[in-house]
Amino acid sequence: MFRKPYLSLDCFKIFMNRFHKLDKMTSTRCAVCKYFRRRCPPDCIFAPYFPSNDPQKFTCVHRFYGASNIGKMLEEMPVHLRADAVDSLYYEAKCRIQDPVYGCVGIISSLHQQIQIAQSQLAKAQAELSFLDANLAAAEPTPSHSEPLVQPNGAVDHGLDDPLNTWFY
Numbered sequence: 764m765f766r767k768p769y770l771s772l773d774c775f776k777i778f779m780n781r782f783h784k785l786d787k788m789t790s791t792r793c794a795v796c797k798y799f800r801r802r803c804p805p806d807c808i809f810a811p812y813f814p815s816n817d818p819q820k821f822t823c824v825h826r827f828y829g830a831s832n833i834g835k836m837l838e839e840m841p842v843h844l845r846a847d848a849v850d851s852l853y854y855e856a857k858c859r860i861q862d863p864v865y866g867c868v869g870i871i872s873s874l875h876q877q878i879q880i881a882q883s884q885l886a887k888a889q890a891e892l893s894f895l896d897a898n899l900a901a902a903e904p905t906p907s908h909s910e911p912l913v914q915p916n917g918a919v920d921h922g923l924d925d926p927l928n929t930w931f932y
Contacts, residue, residue, distance in 0.1 A: 791803065791815070792815055793807055793809050793810035793813050793814065793815055794809070794813040794814060794815055794817060794818040794820065794821040794822075795807070795809035795810075795813050795821050795825075795830060796809070796810075797815055797818060798818065798821060798822065798825070798830075799830070808834055808837050808838060809821070809830075809833075809834070809837070811845075811846070812837070812845060812846060812849040813849070820849075820853050823853060823856045823857060823860065824849070824852045824853050824856045826856065826860075827855075827856045827859055828852060828856070833849075833852065836848065836852075837849070854867065855867050858870060
């Protein structure tokens with residue numbers, strides 16, 4: 764008769780320890796290496812920019828640019844600019860997914876249009892303010908005709924010599 768093999772508790776612990784070690788080894792792979800199911804080399808160019816906890820970032824960028832093109836771009840770029848470049852590629856890819864025709868250009872043109880509208884509203888408000896300032900300056904109280912005006916030389920002007928004031932004539 765055939766007996767089933769039976770796993771002792773010690774064997775089970777050893778098995779689980781090895782399993783967890785394998786799991787820890789695979790979790791150090793970057794998202795690119797996980798996507799292609801390959802080992803992540805220590806000098807992997809993708810690892811700093813595509814971490815394993817954000818695989819969507821790579822799949823989104825890979826969909827539009829391809830892994831080899833991304834790798835070529837990163838290799839040709841200075842190290843201090845690579846993170847910003849990857850973020851830009853990711854943003855452009857996300858915009859292209861949301862708007863396949865225009866992508867981020869559609870967002871840029873929309874923002875440009877909003878700027879133009881705001882500038883025209885600002886110009887209109889400034890014109891209204893200058894108009895109100897001009898009306899306020901014109902409506903400032905002038906001395907009434909009943910009050911005599913004192914000239915700089917000390918003489919009193921009663922306003923009778925004003926040719927524009929025709930009430931007297």
